[in-house]
Amino acid sequence: MLKREIEDGEQSLADPAFRADVLAGLERRPRAIPARWFYDRRGSELFEAITDLPEYYPTRTERSILETACPEVAEIAGAGRAVVEFGSGSSTKTPILLSAVAPSVYVPIDISGDFLRESSRVLAAQFPELLVLPFEADFMRPLALPKTIEDTPKLGFFPGSTIGNMIPLMAVDLLKAMRASLGIGAMLLIGMDRIKDPAVLVPAYDDAQGVTAAFNMNLLERINRELDADVPIEAFRHKAVWNDDRARIEMHLEAQRDAAFTIEGRPFDIAAGETIHTENSHKYGSRDARILLRSGGWTPIREWTDPAGLFSLYLAEA
Numbered sequence: 001m002l003k004r005e006i007e008d009g010e011q012s013l014a015d016p017a018f019r020a021d022v023l024a025g026l027e028r029r030p031r032a033i034p035a036r037w038f039y040d041r042r043g044s045e046l047f048e049a050i051t052d053l054p055e056y057y058p059t060r061t062e063r064s065i066l067e068t069a070c071p072e073v074a075e076i077a078g079a080g081r082a083v084v085e086f087g088s089g090s091s092t093k094t095p096i097l098l099s100a101v102a103p104s105v106y107v108p109i110d111i112s113g114d115f116l117r118e119s120s121r122v123l124a125a126q127f128p129e130l131l132v133l134p135f136e137a138d139f140m141r142p143l144a145l146p147k148t149i150e151d152t153p154k155l156g157f158f159p160g161s162t163i164g165n166m167i168p169l170m171a172v173d174l175l176k177a178m179r180a181s182l183g184i185g186a187m188l189l190i191g192m193d194r195i196k197d198p199a200v201l202v203p204a205y206d207d208a209q210g211v212t213a214a215f216n217m218n219l220l221e222r223i224n225r226e227l228d229a230d231v232p233i234e235a236f237r238h239k240a241v242w243n244d245d246r247a248r249i250e251m252h253l254e255a256q257r258d259a260a261f262t263i264e265g266r267p268f269d270i271a272a273g274e275t276i277h278t279e280n281s282h283k284y285g286s287r288d289a290r291i292l293l294r295s296g297g298w299t300p301i302r303e304w305t306d307p308a309g310l311f312s313l314y315l316a317e318a
C-alpha cells in the first residue's frame with residue numbers, strides 16, 4: 001500500500017504525529033491543534049513575512065534590545081562559554097549574540113533538521129572561527145548535549161518569546177528541562193513579550209495586509225495537502241482575541257457557516273461560529289516573568305527592555 005502510493009505519487013507521506021494531532025484536536029472540545037504544525041515550508045515563509053509587518057513589533061524590538069544587551073551579556077557571562085540556542089529555526093538574531101559573546105562553540109537545537117542544517121551552514125560561513133554543532137532534537141525534554149562540551153559552561157539562548165506559545169505549566173517544565181540540559185553554572189538569555197494595550201496586541205496578530213490570517217489559514221491548507229482531507233478552506237476565517245484572564249493572545253479558525261468534511265476517512269461537522277484554537281501567545285509583565293523563571297529553577301539577574309516597554313530580555317543563572 002505504502003509502496004503503491006509512492007509510485008503513483010498521488011499522496012505525500014504525512015508525518016504520523018501531524019495526523020494524530022489533527023484528528024485528536026478536531027475530535028476534542030474545544031477543538032485545538034498545536035501551534036507547532038504551522039511551520040511547514042509555506043508557514044515558515046509566512047512567519048518570516050509576519051516579522052517584517054508594521055504591526056508585528058516583537059521581532060524588531062527584540063533585535064534592538066539585543067544590540068544593547070549582548071555586550072553586557074558577554075561581560076556578565078565571561079569568556080569560554082558554549083552558546084546553546086533552543087528552536088534556532090532560521091534565527092536572524094543569533095549573529096548579534098555570537099558577535100558580542102564570541103563563544104568557541106555554538107549548538108543550535110531544532111526539531112526541523114532541514115532548517116537546522118541550512119542555518120548552520122550560513123552561520124559557519126559568517127563565523128569561520130566558530131565550531132557549529134547542530135543538534136536535531138525536541139528540546140521540550142532534557143537533552144544529552146555533545147560529550148565534547150561536557151565541561152564547558154553553557155549560555156542558553158531562547159529568543160522570540162517562543163516560550164509564550166506554552167501554557168505556564170508547560171513553560172515551567174521547559175525551563176526545568178533547559179536547566180537540566182545546560183548543567184552546572186549555566187546561564188539563560190530569554191525573550192518574553194510583555195502585557196500591553198490590546199489595541200497594540202490584537203493588530204500584531206491580525207494585520208491589515210492579512211499575512212497573519214494567511215499564516216493561520218495555511219494550517220487548513222496543510223491538512224488538505226498532507227492528509228487525505230477535504231476541508232472547505234473558504235468556510236473559515238482567521239480570528240485573534242486577547243484573553244485578559246489568561247494574559248494571552250489566542251488565534252482561532254472560526255467556521256463562518258456549518259461545514260462538513262472528512263480527514264483520513266473520519267467525518268467532521270463544525271457549526272457556524274465554532275472555532276479551532278490554533279495558537280496561544282502568552283504575555284508576561286516583569287514580575288510575572290521573574291516568577292516564571294524562578295518556578296523553572298532559574299534566578300533572574302538582569303532585565304533589558306525597549307524605551308516603550310514592549311518586550312523584555314532576561315538573563316538568568318541556574
Ligand code: AVJ
Pocket residue numbers: 050058160161162164165204205212279280281
Ligand atoms: C513565534 C510564537 C513568538 O507568538 O508572536 C506570530 C508566533 N503567531 N504571529 C508569536 C506568531 C502569529 C509568534 N512566536
